[in-house]
Amino acid sequence: xxxxxxxxxxxxxxxxxxxxxxxxxxxxxxxxxxxxxxxxxxxxxxxxxxxxxxxxxxxxxxxxxxxxxxxxxxxxxxxxxxxxxxxxxxxxxxxxxxxxxxxxxxxxxxxxxxxxxxxxxxxxxxxxxxxxxxxxxxxxxxxxxxxxxxxxxxxxxxxxxxxxxxxxxxxxxxxxxxxxxxxxxxxxxxxxxxxxxxxxxxxxxxxxxxxxxxxxxxxxxxxxxxxxxxxxxxxxxxxxxxxxxxxxxxxxxxxxxxxxxxxxxxxxxxxxxxxxxxxxxxxxxxxxxxxxxxxxxxxxxxxxxxxxxxxxxxxxxxxxxxxxxxxxxxxxxxxxxxxxxxxxxxxxxxxxxxxxxxxxxxxxxxxxxxxxxxxxxxxxxxxxxxxxxxxxxxxxxxxxxxxxxxxxxxxxxxxxxx
Amino acid sequence: xxxxxxxxxxxxxxxxxxxxxxxxxxxxxxxxxxxxxxxxxxxxxxxxxxxxxxxxxxxxxxxxxxxxxxxxxxxxxxxxxxxxxxxxxxxxxxxxxxxxxxxxxxxxxxxxxxxxxxxxxxxxxxxxxxxxxxxxxxxxxxxxxxxxxxxxxxxxxxxxxxxxxxxxxxxxxxxxxxxxxxxxxxxxxxxxxxxxxxxxxxxxxxxxxxxxxxxxxxxxxxxxxxxxxxxxxxxxxxxxxxxxxxxxxxxxxxxxxxxxxxxxxxxxxxxxxxxxxxxxxxxxxxxxxxxxxxxxxxxxxxxxxxxxxxxxxxxxxxxxxxxxxxxxxxxxxxxxxxxxxxxxxxxxxxxxxxxxxxxxxxxxxxxxxxxxxxxxxxxxxxxxxxxxx
Numbered sequence: 080x081x082x083x084x085x086x087x088x089x090x091x092x093x094x095x096x097x098x099x100x101x102x103x104x105x106x107x108x109x110x111x112x113x114x115x116x117x118x119x120x121x122x123x124x125x126x127x128x129x130x131x132x133x134x135x136x137x138x139x140x141x142x143x144x145x146x147x148x149x150x151x152x153x154x155x156x157x158x159x160x161x162x163x164x165x166x167x168x169x170x171x172x173x174x175x176x177x178x179x180x181x182x183x184x185x186x187x188x189x190x191x192x193x194x195x196x197x198x199x200x201x202x203x204x205x206x207x208x209x210x211x212x213x214x215x216x217x218x219x220x221x222x223x224x225x226x227x228x229x230x231x232x233x234x235x236x237x238x239x240x241x242x243x244x245x246x247x248x249x250x251x252x253x254x255x256x257x258x259x260x261x262x263x264x265x266x267x268x269x270x271x272x273x274x275x276x277x278x279x280x281x282x283x284x285x286x287x288x289x290x291x292x293x294x295x296x297x298x299x300x301x302x303x304x305x306x307x308x309x310x311x312x313x314x315x316x317x318x319x320x321x322x323x324x325x326x327x328x329x330x331x332x333x334x335x336x337x338x339x340x341x342x343x344x345x346x347x348x349x350x351x352x353x354x355x356x357x358x359x360x361x362x363x364x365x366x367x368x369x370x371x372x373x374x375x376x377x378x379x380x381x382x383x384x385x386x387x388x389x390x391x392x393x394x395x396x397x398x399x400x401x402x403x404x405x406x407x408x409x410x411x412x413x414x415x416x417x418x419x420x421x422x423x424x425x426x427x428x429x430x431x432x433x434x435x436x437x438x439x440x441x442x443x444x445x446x447x448x449x450x451x452x453x454x455x456x457x458x459x460x461x462x463x464x465x466x467x468x469x470x471x472x473x474x475x476x477x478x479x480x481x482x483x484x485x486x487x488x489x490x491x492x493x494x495x496x497x
Numbered sequence: 498x499x500x501x502x503x504x505x506x507x508x509x510x511x512x513x514x515x516x517x518x519x520x521x522x523x524x525x526x527x528x529x530x531x532x533x534x535x536x537x538x539x540x541x542x543x544x545x546x547x548x549x550x551x552x553x554x555x556x557x558x559x560x561x562x563x564x565x566x567x568x569x570x571x572x573x574x575x576x577x578x579x580x581x582x583x584x585x586x587x588x589x590x591x592x593x594x595x596x597x598x599x600x601x602x603x604x605x606x607x608x609x610x611x612x613x614x615x616x617x618x619x620x621x622x623x624x625x626x627x628x629x630x631x632x633x634x635x636x637x638x639x640x641x642x643x644x645x646x647x648x649x650x651x652x653x654x655x656x657x658x659x660x661x662x663x664x665x666x667x668x669x670x671x672x673x674x675x676x677x678x679x680x681x682x683x684x685x686x687x688x689x690x691x692x693x694x695x696x697x698x699x700x701x702x703x704x705x706x707x708x709x710x711x712x713x714x715x716x717x718x719x720x721x722x723x724x725x726x727x728x729x730x731x732x733x734x735x736x737x738x739x740x741x742x743x744x745x746x747x748x749x750x751x752x753x754x755x756x757x758x759x760x761x762x763x764x765x766x767x768x769x770x771x772x773x774x775x776x777x778x779x780x781x782x783x784x785x786x787x788x789x790x791x792x793x794x795x796x797x798x799x800x801x802x803x804x805x806x807x808x809x810x811x812x813x814x815x816x817x818x819x820x821x822x823x824x825x826x827x828x829x830x831x832x833x834x835x836x837x838x839x840x841x842x843x844x845x846x847x848x849x850x851x852x853x854x855x856x857x858x859x860x861x862x863x864x865x866x867x868x869x870x871x872x873x874x875x876x877x878x879x880x881x882x883x884x885x886x
Contacts, residue, residue: 150579150637189841197845198852202577202637206791207841214833221828222530232830370649373641380638460657466650469642476634 088387096391097277104276106418115402115411116418117276119267122283125394125401127358130295131156131368133393134350135375136382137302138183138343140389143379144306145339146319147194148490150205153372154212155186155344156351161216163352164235164363165223172241176291176352183348184341186212191340195333198492209372217365224363233365240357244293246285289358296390298346303386315339319486322493332493347372377472383483396468409458416459420449426478438478445474511850512796512806515843523835527827537827544820545813548696552703558805558812559712560770560783564790565808566719567618567764569799571636573723574736574756578622580640581764582787583647588617589768590655590676593778597677606683611711611769618765619758621647626757630750636757644787656778675779685711685773708770715763720801732756764790792840798847811836 083091100117107116115121135152142149162182167175186208193204217232224230229237249263263285266278284296306312317325318335326332354371355363374396381395382388399415406412423446430438452459476483524534544550564581571578578584592614599606625643628634656676685707689699699705723729734742735752743749767790771783793811797803818832 150641193841193845197848199844199848202579203795203844204841206579206788207837207844210788210792210840211834211837214830214837218526218828218830218834221830370645373645376638377642460654462650462653465653466646469645473628473634473639473642473646476638477628477632 088385092387092391100277100280101273102418102421104273106414106421108272110414110417112414113411115405116414117279118405119279119283119286120405121401122280123287124404125397126284126292128400129393129397130292131350131354131371132374132378132396133390134295134346134353135372136378136389136393137298137386138346139376139379140302140384140386141339141346142343143384143489144319144486145315145336146322146486146488146491146493147336147340148201148205149190149340149343150202150376151186151190151208152347152375153368153370154208155183155347156368156372157212157216158186159183159348159351160355160368161219161363164238164355167238167356168236172239172356175238175356176349179352180345180348183344183351187340187344191337195336198494201490235363238355238357238362241289241291243287244290245287250282250286291353291356292358299386299390319488322488326495333495374468377468380483381472381475384485395471399464399467403461403464412459412464413453413457416449416453420446420453423449507850507854511846512843514846515839518842519835519838522838523831526834527831532827537821540820540824540826541817545817548699549701549703550817552699552705553816554812555709556706556770557815558808559706559709560767560786561789561793561808561811562712562804563715563763564767564786565793565797565804566715567760567767568791568794569804570756570760570763572794572799574732574752576753576756577637578640578757578760579637580622580625580644581767581790583644584618584621584761584764585767585787586652586784587621587647588614588765589772589782590652590778591617593676593679593772596679596683600680601682603682607685610683611766614765614769615762619762622761622764623754623758626754630753675777678777684776706770706773708773711766715766716801716805792836795840796843
């Protein structure tokens with residue numbers, strides 16, 4: 080298995096994704112309960128659900144790579160959601176996204192001043208942001224949205240969006256009015272085992288997609304490029320690994336930490352604005368962020384503080400939600416239980432090969448429980464998908480905590496010249 | 498003597514500055530949104546001086562105080578129990594269920610309910626401690642994750658099952674929804690009988706929760722354990738300097754698990770005032786006390802007395818901002834802003850004062866050294882320090 084870890088990050092994650100889809104289509108074919116596990120609609124819904132999680136995770140990436148822990152992502156997303164909705168209602172969808180970014184930056188600015196200038200503990204400041212964010216949004220709603228037609232203290236009127244888009248040639252999009260062929264759609268309809276499943280899931284990522292979603296996905300390679308291939312990124316990462324050595328090289332550590340935290344707020348704010356856009360909520364609604372900031376944090380840890388991994392984490396966590404939306408008779412979420420059992424069994428085998436007995440026992444027991452749950456029931460309760468991201472992260476940490484690579488100086492107070 | 502006065506003034510200055518700053522910023526916010534800040538504050542203070550409002554404030558401060566102590570136990574040794582929110586709600590629903598199934602004489606029944614709540618809270622928080630000790634999982638991450646699993650998973654599932662018995666009645670009222678009601682013997686009586694001889698009739702159906710006395714007892718116990726026992730000394734030592742504590746024979750792992758369990762046990766009590774008032778776990782059950790508790794603990798510097806001050810301020814804002822809706826002098830949501838700013842300003846002010854003090858001490862030490870002659874008391878290289886350092 081050594082060759083897997085020698086692959087570059089994107090290829091390794093693509094391989095994991097392919098294995099995942101293989102297991103999904105295998106289980107789906109064998110049980111014959113549902114076809115939703117690998118349908119176009121499921122992957123469309125997954126993508127829409129995954130975008131805010133992805134943006135929150137990337138936000139966390141910039142902040143923590145600069146050495147500032149950011150558990151205030153949730154609060155920054157709430158501010159982004161409010162400002163995004165306000166901007167979109169008054170000035171249109173695109174402006175809404177920009178204003179949402181500024182809302183997130185506002186929250187991040189407080190975090191930056193408290194942690195960088197005053198040396199307040201990062202967790203404490205993050206908790207404070209998570210209290211101030213919703214408070215500010217609620218006060219602003221009571222002052223502004225209450226006065227709008229159809230608005231109230233907890234919600235806004237409908238928020239306009241930024242349109243939809245189909246990829247030409249691959250998903251049958253228009254090119255200057257000419258309808259291009261729908262290559263993936265054709266493969267999907269052939270119903271070939273695994274190949275059609277891959278085609279369907281990929282097509283879902285390219286058809287009926289909002290431009291804002293594409294911006295979010297494009298931010299994954301952009302973040303990688305900025306952080307690992309530019310001088311700016313190197314300096315930012317030095318602040319998270321060895322700030323004193325950075326200072327000795329003449330880097331303005333405070334400035335780069337500010338960049339990291341403010342970019343973090345910008346991305347979280349964009350994620351919040353996306354939640355208010357018609358892609359997801361279509362309105363500002365209190366409580367609508369619903370832990371996505373924390374799920375983004377989970378995706379960050381799952382992805383081992385790297386952009387490609389965060390994308391995979393966000394999609395993995397969004398998948399059960401997307402499936403739940405498509406799953407009218409609840410058979411698909413039920414089949415997902417069996418998939419989970421297979422995955423836990425695989426972990427048990429892996430742990431056995433490594434000689435880690437405790438891990439093996441824990442994984443085997445979980446595999447057994449999931450399988451038993453699958454065979455003893457016909458449907459699963461709706462709360463199951465809600466807790467899945469958090470369970471997955473706890474399991475990843477439990478089985479793999481030693482191999483996670485946290486920035487060395489993450490969360491440590493830094494004082495210039497001390 | 499002059500020094501002592503300085504130190505007292507310095508400690509008191511941070512929260513006072515934070516309060517003033519919060520009032521200043523929220524006045525700006527109120528002015529910007531076209532309200533008169535002085536009228537708003539005036540309404541709140543006048544309202545808070547009424548006996549009925551004072552009872553409400555104490556009722557609100559009681560669970561906030563417990564939640565603050567729960568967070569503070571962790572903070573004292575640099576452990577962040579962010580999971581109080583999940584712990585108290587989980588503890589409340591389980592103890593509501595157990596309490597409803599039992600028929601015991603009064604004191605025993607109440608004790609069983611409180612003990613079940615403390616056990617559930619302690620066990621839940623203990624999981625995070627064990628994960629930290631055995632697998633090195635940061636307790637901030639694990640308590641956030643366990644929080645989410647408990648609130649949107651376990652509690653959602655349990656409340657669906659246990660609330661199935663009482664359903665929405667024909668009039669559409671959901672008063673019947675909830676776990677089975679706890680018999681009278683399981684509920685702590687209110688303290689109106691105790692305080693009315695002093696204060697006079699409270700009236701208007703307001704009751705001072707019996708959990709108030711439990712919160713006082715928890716505060717006293719926290720003070721004694723922290724400052725008068727071996728365990729409290731070890732706890733504080735581990736927080737200030739874990740390496741020195743380990744060198745002194747304190748088992749870091751044992752302290753981590755014990756502190757998390759104790760924090761969770763107190764967290765288990767946070768939901769009890771609401772449970773005693775409602776008599777069951779239902780959709781109206783109080784939420785968000787966990788995060789309030791963190792704020793209150795930070796405001797009170799994790800100090801048993803300081804947390805009293807913090808929880809009273811937050812409770813005052815929570816309760817007496819209600820009058821703003823009636824008087825119309827401002828939007829009541831301003832209190833959320835004030836609370837957030839107080840918290841942030843307080844932690845910043847404490848940090849600034851701490852740094853100022855450090856510099857001051859260094860300066861005083863240098864002066865003392867200069868006065869006592871040119872030679873330092875210890876030769877460099879033979880400074881007495883912790884063995885092995």
